[in-house]
Amino acid sequence: MTIESTGPVVVQIGRGPTGTALARHLLPALPPGARYLVIDRDPGAARLAFGTPEPTHLLNTRAGNSSLNRDDPDEFQRWLTTRAESDPAPEFPPRALYGRYVRDVFDHAVREARAAGVVVELVSDSAVRIGRDGARTQVHCASGRVLDADRVVTCLGMMAASEPYPELVGHPSYFANAWPLPALPKGATVAVIGTRLTAVDVHLTLAARWHTGRVLLASRSGRLPRVRGAETTAAVPHLQRCVQLAVAAGTLSLADFGRALVADVEAASVAPPDWERILAGGPTTRGMLAADLAEVDTGVKRGWQQVLNAAGPLCALAWQLLGDRDRDEVLTRWMTPILVHGAPMPPPTARRVLAGMDSGRLGVLAGLRSVRPLGRRFELVTGHGRQEVDVVVNATGGGTDVAAMRSQPLVAAMLDDGLLTAHPLGGARIDVGTFEPLDASGAPVRGIHLVGDLARGAMLITNDVGALVAQAAQAAGAIRAGMAATVLSRTGRP
Ligand SMILES: Cc1cc2nc3c(=O)[nH]c(=O)nc-3n(C[C@H](O)[C@H](O)[C@H](O)COP(=O)(O)OP(=O)(O)OC[C@H]3O[C@@H](n4cnc5c(N)ncnc54)[C@H](O)[C@@H]3O)c2cc1C
Known part of the structure; x- marks a missing residue:
């Protein structure tokens, strides 16, 4: 035609x-x-x-x-x-x-x-x-x-993403991509590389299939996404002023932006924020996840979340004003806390993760060091020691x-x-x-x-x-x- x-x-x-x-x-x-x-x-x-x-x-x-x-x-x-x-x-x-x-x-x-x-x-x-x-x-x-x-x-x-484990490619029980996830033996111990939303999805897929083996989400930080709370926003006067001055000057320093962010989060928080938990604080334990869910369920306003809800456009503008070294520092040093808090999971998902932990079938491991083939199985080494698993799924996302x-x-x-x-x-x-x-x-x-x-x-x-x-x-x-x-x-x- x-x-x-x-x-x-x-x-x-x-x-x-x-x-x-x-x-x-x-x-x-x-x-x-x-x-x-x-x-x-x-x-x-x-x-x-x-x-x-x-x-x-x-x-x-x-x-x-x-x-x-x-x-x-x-x-x-x-x-x-x-x-x-x-x-x-x-x-x-x-x-x-x-x-x-x-x-x-x-x-x-x-x-x-x-x-x-x-x-x-x-x-x-x-x-x-x-x-x-x-x-x-x-x-x-x-x-x-x-x-x-x-x-x-x-x-x-x-x-x-570029292949994180080239030496595993070709192993019949290594899946370089989480999607589509093939049928796995029901009782297999599955190591999922990654602890962000894609890794959580792998747990959800296996739970929906009534998988009976253990599922271990493993990463360097071992931090799961926080739980998404209300969409209410807080006033962010420090960030606004900081970005306004930076726009006028045509440049922004990460230190100034960080100070403004901390000031706004502290002003918006009912109790002093737990900076250790926000910035480092892995792996996510059952107790931490349950406390996070309880906070969200009771509707407590969380300063960090309210500030993030308000600050999206300011962050986008700030990124354009930071110098190369500061941008590099954001990506190499701060990306984990940014993603943990900036890409949180919905409460229904968090409840399913908690149920997995309570059943003993889901574990979260920090300090991921290596994954090596061991005959038909694999050796997984993390900060929690060495363990053998039957299947490895890479869920680290795109690159x-x-x-x-x-x-x-x-x-x-x-x-x-x-x-x-x-x-x-x-x-x-x-x-x-x-x-x-x-x-x-x-x-x-x-x-x-x-x-x-x-x-x-x-x-x-x-x-x-x-x-x-x-x-x-x-x-x-x-x-x-x-x-x-x-x-x-x-x-x-x-
Ligand atoms: C597991 C997972 C869950 C996510 N959940 C959320 C969420 O809940 N909320 C959210 O905001 N974001 C989520 N995201 C992020 C999400 O990827 C993006 O928000 C969204 O999909 C981006 O849309 P897009 O159109 O840019 O890319 P895509 O949705 O990936 O669409 C790109 C399109 O381009 C086509 N294409 C690519 N290359 C070519 C080519 N060479 N020739 C022809 N066609 C081509 C593809 O077929 C595809 O249809 C999630 C990501 C993942 C991986």
Whole structure:
């Protein structure tokens, strides 16, 4: 079928939550006759965050805080209320439901755009290379199809982390990726590498399968995510003042930001905060988790949580103002407490983890040192000593170092072709105003935009729908402005 189009051609690669938020912001701005092609190899695949069929894998953020529309924060809550099987709808619905919402929003945006005369084409394929020919860009697909574009925007999601245990690859009981988790012998002792949300999901999957063997979540810190409390916010006057001064000065020191954060958390806390517990304090014991849940259940306001709830936009701005050394310190020294508190688990998930601990089947180990093959089994060495396990599952999540980027053929080709350069703190360097990648000389590669985890080093928070929706809206604005400037320069008319 030949599709007639007369306007600009935009190719979007990836239609997860980020791509959907981008499309819904960009499509209404396109003139009739414009062409919008969306390539995705497998939207909603079970290996993706919102493709999981497991009903106990819950959205980590409250439904009321998970809208894909910045201008309509209740959109997902309303969508959910009409579809959920329970009344009231769950605060933390299964992630599969969120996946359906993402698809509905995308389909709606496409229908509206088509009705307005934009030619939208959905392409089931893998993009493997982006070629440049003067001002024109071509997207090459695995099938051999080549799509011409005026603009390309990539929303590729997380990339596979580089393999932490190359010596285990090929062992029949080592699973380098937690998804999909194959059937395991019911009584097997399973070591899960990682103690964050993906590792917790592995426990939930095994519990749902009535696994009877022990499940050991092991990491260096041994810290589980804290439990998500109320969404109330605290005043953050110290942080506001600190960031205001930094904006005026054009630079921020991590020490100043840290002092302001501590002052706001202390001011918002009923009792003096337990800094030892907040900053170090692993492994998470049964008692710590139970106390955390009890706090949340009784509705006690926790200063650290209220400040974090309020400070997201200030943190995003602060990241842009910190120098390279301070940013490096955030990633190497403070990332564990940031993730433990900044990506907490929903209370229903925490209750399932507690039940696992109470049954004696779930353990959390800190001081992970090594995992080695031992015949058909493995030797796991942690701060708790040495133990033998039957199965090892890597649940450490995605990565953004060069090796991780090279695991995506499209990103590897962009690196090789000079369209991307690695950011020293992860992902690719971008112009944070336009989301265009920077080449080796530091110049923006015009007409290409990167949104999502590939921009991690530049944006810091790229693993949370709320932050990604904000970034997609910002990128859509920059793309619109870029297209308007192109029209003006070609025709002399806006
Ligand atoms: C287990 C898990 C649970 C999570 N839970 C939450 C949560 O509860 N709340 C939250 O806010 N965040 C959560 N996250 C983080 C989550 O990954 C992101 O919030 C969200 O999925 C990011 O959306 P995205 O569109 O950027 O990426 P994705 O959802 O990964 O979508 C990327 C899309 O791009 C496509 N694609 C990639 N490369 C190509 C290519 N070369 N060619 C064609 N198509 C391509 C993929 O098929 C995919 O459809 C979770 C992550 C994981 C791993």
